[in-house]
Amino acid sequence: MTQAVRVRNLVRRFTLRGVLNGVDLDIAKGEFVALLGRSGSGKSTLLRALADLDQEATGSGETVVPERLSVIFQDARLLPWKRVLDNVVLGLNGPDARRRALTALDEVRLAGRERAWPHELSGGEQQRVALARSLSRDPELLLADEPFGALDALTRIRMHGLLRQLSIVHNPAVLLVTHDVDEAIELADRVVVLEDGRIVADIAIDLPPDAAARAARFIALRRQLLALLGVHDALTEAA
Amino acid sequence: MNAQTPSPLGIAGEIPAPVLETLGVRLPPTADRARAQAGQHGRLGLGKPLAYGWLLGPALLIFYWSVGSASGYIDSRVLPAPWATVTTAIDLIRDGRLQANLAISAVRAGEGLFFGVMVGVAVALVSGLSLVGGYVFDGLVQMKRAIPTLALIPLVILWFGIGEAMKVTVIAMSVFIPIYLQTHNALRGIDIKYVELAESLRLSHGAFIRHVVLPGALPGFLLGLRFAVMGAWLALVVVEQLNATSGIGYMINLARTYAQTDVIVVGLVVYALLGLASDFAVRFIEARTLTWRRTLAR
Amino acid sequence: MGPAVATTRPMRPVTFLVAALIVAAPAAYMVAAAPHGHALVDRGALPLTAPLPTTVPPGVTLVIGDAMTERVLKHTGWIKDVPFTIKWAQIAGGPGVTEAFHAKVLDVGLGVHIPPIHAVWVGIPVRIIAVVMRADPVGHPLYELATAPRSGINSLADLRGKRIAFSPGQVQGEVVLRTLQSQGLSTKDVTLVELPSTSADIYINALIGGLVDVAPMAPGAAAKHYVANYGDEGARVLRHAPFRDDVTTLYVRQETLEDPGKAAALREYVKIWARAQLWMQAHKEEWTQTYYVKDQHLSNTDAHYVADAAGDRVIPRDWNEVIRLQQSAIDLMAGQMGQKRFDAATLFDRRFEAVGADAWAQAARPPTLAAQ
Numbered sequence: 001m002t003q004a005v006r007v008r009n010l011v012r013r014f015t016l017r018g019v020l021n022g023v024d025l026d027i028a029k030g031e032f033v034a035l036l037g038r039s040g041s042g043k044s045t046l047l048r049a050l051a052d053l054d055q056e057a058t059g060s061g062e063t064v065v066p067e068r069l070s071v072i073f074q075d076a077r078l079l080p081w082k083r084v085l086d087n088v089v090l091g092l093n094g095p096d097a098r099r100r101a102l103t104a105l106d107e108v109r110l111a112g113r114e115r116a117w118p119h120e121l122s123g124g125e126q127q128r129v130a131l132a133r134s135l136s137r138d139p140e141l142l143l144a145d146e147p148f149g150a151l152d153a154l155t156r157i158r159m160h161g162l163l164r165q166l167s168i169v170h171n172p173a174v175l176l177v178t179h180d181v182d183e184a185i186e187l188a189d190r191v192v193v194l195e196d197g198r199i200v201a202d203i204a205i206d207l208p209p210d211a212a213a214r215a216a217r218f219i220a221l222r223r224q225l226l227a228l229l230g231v232h233d234a235l236t237e238a239a
Numbered sequence: 240m241n242a243q244t245p246s247p248l249g250i251a252g253e254i255p256a257p258v259l260e261t262l263g264v265r266l267p268p269t270a271d272r273a274r275a276q277a278g279q280h281g282r283l284g285l286g287k288p289l290a291y292g293w294l295l296g297p298a299l300l301i302f303y304w305s306v307g308s309a310s311g312y313i314d315s316r317v318l319p320a321p322w323a324t325v326t327t328a329i330d331l332i333r334d335g336r337l338q339a340n341l342a343i344s345a346v347r348a349g350e351g352l353f354f355g356v357m358v359g360v361a362v363a364l365v366s367g368l369s370l371v372g373g374y375v376f377d378g379l380v381q382m383k384r385a386i387p388t389l390a391l392i393p394l395v396i397l398w399f400g401i402g403e404a405m406k407v408t409v410i411a412m413s414v415f416i417p418i419y420l421q422t423h424n425a426l427r428g429i430d431i432k433y434v435e436l437a438e439s440l441r442l443s444h445g446a447f448i449r450h451v452v453l454p455g456a457l458p459g460f461l462l463g464l465r466f467a468v469m470g471a472w473l474a475l476v477v478v479e480q481l482n483a484t485s486g487i488g489y490m491i492n493l494a495r496t497y498a499q500t501d502v503i504v505v506g507l508v509v510y511a512l513l514g515l516a517s518d519f520a521v522r523f524i525e526a527r528t529l530t531w532r533r534t535l536a537r
Numbered sequence: 538m539g540p541a542v543a544t545t546r547p548m549r550p551v552t553f554l555v556a557a558l559i560v561a562a563p564a565a566y567m568v569a570a571a572p573h574g575h576a577l578v579d580r581g582a583l584p585l586t587a588p589l590p591t592t593v594p595p596g597v598t599l600v601i602g603d604a605m606t607e608r609v610l611k612h613t614g615w616i617k618d619v620p621f622t623i624k625w626a627q628i629a630g631g632p633g634v635t636e637a638f639h640a641k642v643l644d645v646g647l648g649v650h651i652p653p654i655h656a657v658w659v660g661i662p663v664r665i666i667a668v669v670m671r672a673d674p675v676g677h678p679l680y681e682l683a684t685a686p687r688s689g690i691n692s693l694a695d696l697r698g699k700r701i702a703f704s705p706g707q708v709q710g711e712v713v714l715r716t717l718q719s720q721g722l723s724t725k726d727v728t729l730v731e732l733p734s735t736s737a738d739i740y741i742n743a744l745i746g747g748l749v750d751v752a753p754m755a756p757g758a759a760a761k762h763y764v765a766n767y768g769d770e771g772a773r774v775l776r777h778a779p780f781r782d783d784v785t786t787l788y789v790r791q792e793t794l795e796d797p798g799k800a801a802a803l804r805e806y807v808k809i810w811a812r813a814q815l816w817m818q819a820h821k822e823e824w825t826q827t828y829y830v831k832d833q834h835l836s837n838t839d840a841h842y843v844a845d846a847a848g849d850r851v852i853p854r855d856w857n858e859v860i861r862l863q864q865s866a867i868d869l870m871a872g873q874m875g876q877k878r879f880d881a882a883t884l885f886d887r888r889f890e891a892v893g894a895d896a897w898a899q900a901a902r903p904p905t906l907a908a909q
Contacts, residue, residue: 070439077432079450079451079455081529081531082450082531091442303563306567312568317640401742401743402747402748482742492733493731493733495632495636496632496704498660
């Protein structure tokens with residue numbers, strides 16, 4: 001099967017309000033999908049449904065996800081009472097768990113910080129540890145819920161580069177929930193727009209290698225996506 | 240006085256940093272502390288803390304006590320002078336009476352503390368980690384908590400007599416309540432985000448408890464331990480007034496019949512020192528085991 | 538922004554001076570206000586050899602711990618005739634009185650003859666102002682010896698090697714020592730466990746709890762129930778050898794006697810106290826109902842049991858015999874307590890000797906028109 005994720009007719013309700021009203025989604029192996037939407041559109045709910053996190057929600061529908069999946073939250077969620085390496089190794093079994101964890105830390109460029117406590121790290125560093133934690137399990141699917149939302153703009157740029165690099169090396173399927181259009185276009189192969197609990201657009205991101213054409217295509221995609229989100233931006237208007 | 244003194248360690252209560260450092264406790268880095276300190280020292284802040292400032296209160300007390308005794312303002316039969324208390328203490332030590340009674344009191348309190356902590360933690364684990372366990376135990380403990388342990392002493396005497404068993408039981412009961420309450424709350428109050436993390440990492444139930452619940456509940460347990468230690472000494476004091484033939488309380492009781500106020504004061508000072516020492520010990524344990532905590536600098 | 542590291546700002550000299558003054562002020566006050574010597578003399582001190590004043594000035598209060606007399610005075614209404622104010626204190630027993638005397642919150646204490654000796658030895662000078670005894674001390678002793686269940690003691694001969702509750706500041710302590718003497722035992726032949734008996738249940742709990750094997754116990758309701766509950770496990774109550782343990786006294790601090798107003802009030806109190814003693818003697822049934830049943834909440838049976846165990850009381854005509862007994866007690870306890878012997882006569886304020894005896898004798902006569 002080349003598919004990593006298959007979602008059919010997913011409905012999710014919390015109390016009375018319907019949050020997901022029939023979502024169909026496919027993600028292929030190794031495909032990087034960004035999930036865009038306004039606040040309250042249900043994008044986190046969709047991700048959490050795939051991660052099987054919201055037990056108390058009612059609903060119906062079918063989701064098929066791979067065995068090895070990993071979640072990255074907006075806050076790094078490192079256990080404060082464990083050192084960095086112990087956090088990465090958490091839940092990882094097998095004789096080479098430590099070695100894999102150290103390798104992952106090296107990949108996110110935190111080699112040498114294994115014995116640090118989480119609170120000694122900056123926000124970006126903590127999120128990198130969370131990334132290492134996910135990668136050390138070699139997941140088939142990475143669910144990232146606005147992972148860079150809490151970081152400052154410069155760190156965010158660095159993290160984009162890191163994530164892109166890692167996804168090339170490890171090639172998991174990725175579902176990245178974000179409200180940042182630029183981020184979505186930068187990183188994803190495909191952008192899906194969610195509105196009122198339904199998917200309203202599914203756009204392939206095809207950025208040509210040539211620098212000038214790339215920039216133009218970027219702006220066009222940006223305008224398109226922002227329009228779908230109901231946002232009119234001076235930059236896109238001018239173009 | 241030294242120029243720069245780090246603020247006392249928040250989680251360790253009022254133990255000054257120099258003391259902690261001499262004891263070998265590694266203090267976490269000072270980014271937050273420096274920021275907090277600057278806030279304290281601004282023009283409108285409290286001002287720079289002094290290294291041994293916390294000694295001022297007790298020092299004043301001893302100063303006024305000494306002056307009052309030396310001048311005769313304080314009737315020595317009502318409150319003996321500090322030096323009389325010291326010489327009495329030395330006599331009691333030479334006699335062997337002080338050490339013997341102190342050892343017995345300490346052992347009693349220690350046993351009560353031990354059993355109270357064991358039972359408290361065990362019941363808290365059962366009621367905190369399982370829904371049914373909570374239904375069974377939590378209601379009962381809340382009911383018991385409404386009745387002060389010391390008020391149950393007449394019943395305890397009927398059931399356990401007046402020997403050591405009764406005394407240790409009363410102390411253990413006073414210890415059990417705070418240990419149970421704080422540990423139970425800490426276990427039930429694990430932040431949901433860590434629970435989600437554990438779920439997303441597919442941790443087994445055992446691994447979840449070992450890596451997330453227990454370490455997360457440790458600060459709450461240690462807080463309960465501080466209260467428990469206080470409760471243990473309080474219960475000890477009361478229990479030793481009753482039908483005891485050994486212990487610091489017995490020594491004080493006998494002193495009453497001989498109008499030996501100085502022995503009474505020595506006994507009280509011993510109680511106070513024991514209470515302080517054990518509180519200090521708990522805070523020390525806190526500082527050592529909770530090094531991962533960000534300092535809440537004052 | 539400002540520096541991250543604070544610089545030391547030295548305290549200004551004025552601030553330091555003000556702080557020093559604030560700290561020094563209470564200390565200076567303490568030195569100045571301290572009493573110089575004992576300001577007893579300017580209270581119109583009455584020497585102990587001067588005759589007792591016969592009129593009580595207004596505004597005198599005595600704090601008295603004597604539950605039985607209190608009940609009699611209130612029941613008969615005689616309390617209205619008392620020419621001074623009485624504050625009744627609920628203090629009973631040697632240790633309680635010693636503590637209250639030490640704190641100077643009690644004027645008149647009630648105790649069997651040992652607590653006054655003990656008071657002198659712990660540094661509180663006291664005088665005995667009234668004495669009442671049992672008419673038949675051997676047949677109606679104040680204390681018996683109770684044994685613990687499973688102690689293996691069946692008679693006084695079995696005391697060797699046992700643990701005995703011992704309270705040297707109370708008559709219970711003398712009872713233990715005299716009992717050992719009567720059996721030819723020294724204190725080294727037994728284990729004395731020092732335990733003050735400050736309430737009825739202390740020795741009972743000590744026996745039940747196995748802390749001691751033998752303890753003195755008054756033959757009252759508590760003892761009766763103790764034997765009833767634990768008798769089949771071997772608990773017993775034994776009579777001690779025939780010596781007196783019953784001389785009950787009223788005693789006061791020496792300085793109370795040096796206050797002329799209080800001395801006069803004490804004289805009046807002893808008179809009325811003696812009348813109360815006779816009343817209890819003459820109205821036994823009424824007394825049993827009023828005190829033991831209504832006030833102490835004993836059952837009818839228990840109340841009569843206690844009253845019968847007390848037997849008859851008598852106030853002696855003179856104190857010679859009592860002083861002799863007291864001297865023998867002092868000699869006995871001095872050795873045990875490591876204290877110095879003293880002349881028993883100094884413990885008694887003989888100005889009161891006739892007061893009590895006369896009031897008793899007068900009350901015993903049938904009332905005439907020329908009463909009081």
